[in-house]
Amino acid sequence: MTGRAPAITLRGLGLSMDGQWVFRNLEGLFPAGRLTVLLGGSGIGKTTLLRLMAGLLSPTTGEVAADDGLPLTGRVGWMGQNDMLLPWARVEDNVMLGSRLRGEAPDRARARGLLEQVGLAQSRAALPASLSGGMRQRVALARVLYEGRPVVLMDEPFSALDSVTRLRMHELAARMLSGCTTILITHDPLEACRMGQALFMMGGDPVRLSALPVPGDAAIPRAVDDPALLAAQADLWRRMMAA
């Protein structure tokens, strides 16, 4: 990771699109070097908030600010539901794609080291089409990590995976993203309770971020049969059903 992972503050954040306010005066604080889970109903604006944080959209009012006072531009990595691997590029070249796009010499040793850490050393010369969905998401994770960005934004990255593969991805992501300021959007209460070192529910009119209790200490991923996790998961289901 390049540089310290900053905390991120939303100050009076407003976004108007097509004459409609998606957010107005939204406030929030995502802690430094922690994984924050973001929950909320469909269409409430979770992806839009991540796009604002990534600098892909400009706010109409307010700001997204890092606590070190430096711009977030160039310090943010992105991982989405779609792995966005180039089908014609081999796994290793997909991991190093950022270098190629920037016209830099690719760091093959770094890419290979990361592929080894995500358990794909044997597949580095494979094409994405020959990999399973879980393997492809591991390549996507290696590609994000290759960039070494201190802030990582994850928009439902595991939602297309089967349940067991998803649990394995939690272990991998928690280990590999340790120390990054990570925001993870999910609709899955189990994922939220396993992975969240901070949890926010996005909802209401106007849209607000409400902090939820963290089910246990900061060590993630939490065990699926941890009683505190199971209680928090049941509470989350109730909140989501009532929303």
Ligand SMILES: Nc1ncnc2c1ncn2[C@@H]1O[C@H](COP(=O)(O)OP(=O)(O)OP(=O)(O)O)[C@@H](O)[C@H]1O
């Ligand atoms: N480019 C755009 N132009 C106009 N409105 C948009 C645009 N992108 C998103 N919106 C609107 O912003 C709102 C928030 O959408 P967003 O995709 O951020 O929600 P979400 O919470 O991520 O939903 P989901 O959980 O279903 O992915 C929606 O009402 C959507 O229609």
